[in-house]
Amino acid sequence: MIEESGVVVSIDGPNARVRIERRTVCGGCAAHGACGTSLIERYFGRGSIHVEALNQAQASVGERVMLGISEQGLLSASFAVYFAPLAGLLGGALAGEALAGFSEGGYGDAAALLGAALGFALALLWLRGYSARSRSRPEQQAVVCRIERGVPVGIPTAP
Template identity: 30%
Template sequence: MVKEMATVVAVDGDKAWVETTRQSSCGSCESSSGCGTATFSKVLGNRPFRVQVENPLHAKIGEQVIIAISENSLMKGAVLLYMIPLLALFLFALIGQWVMANWFGSVQEWVTVVAGAAGAYAVVLWMKSKGWFEQQEMVPVITEVKAQYFVTMD
């Protein structure tokens, strides 16, 4: 299980909205000064990331919780979100190039780029229409509610 600390910001029945802070390991890396990932991380900053999760423990707004998702679900999500659209981009770019070469006798690079982008976009829309991104197993779950201690001054 991949786990992350989060704060509950809204509750809606058996679901909750939680916020986590984007984290980067760039601070501990020796080559962070010349790295594109470090630059990208600095641009994004540490803004909170909000996600909807299952709330079987009935956590309340303001509570610190641990959210988790299985490694298998995380890998499946990565394949759905990155690999399939990337393969579609290459496939449709090749089809666009082949059509231009065989039907029109010349290859226009912009047609290849547009065909690839349109194909990737169409595949993502098709996957979304089939509900591939909303599978129950790919939703993080609150697995632990951290105790909060309040200090009162009498």
């Protein structure tokens, strides 16, 4: 189980909306401030994100909690998010180029570009459906594992 701490900001039936502060690993790196990750952090800032999680611990608004997600669920979701657009781009480009090869004229590159764009768009549509279906799959849903007693809200905890 992969865990992260956050603060409950609202309750909606069996789910809790939890605010998590974004963290990077820049503090422990020898190239502190000179890599792409630190540049992105400086540009976008260190804001917070909100996560919908199943409230198994029965946490209340304002409590600091520990969220968890299974490694298998995170791995399968990551694979889908990275692989589907890539497969759509490459498959669409190859299909477009193959279809242009059957016709007269030199439109192979334009057809490949159009096919890649169409394949990418179809992959994003598939990901949208995958995301909707994964909300009902327990292994891909974040869960409020426990309430962290004695940890003041607003003070980040050490990893």
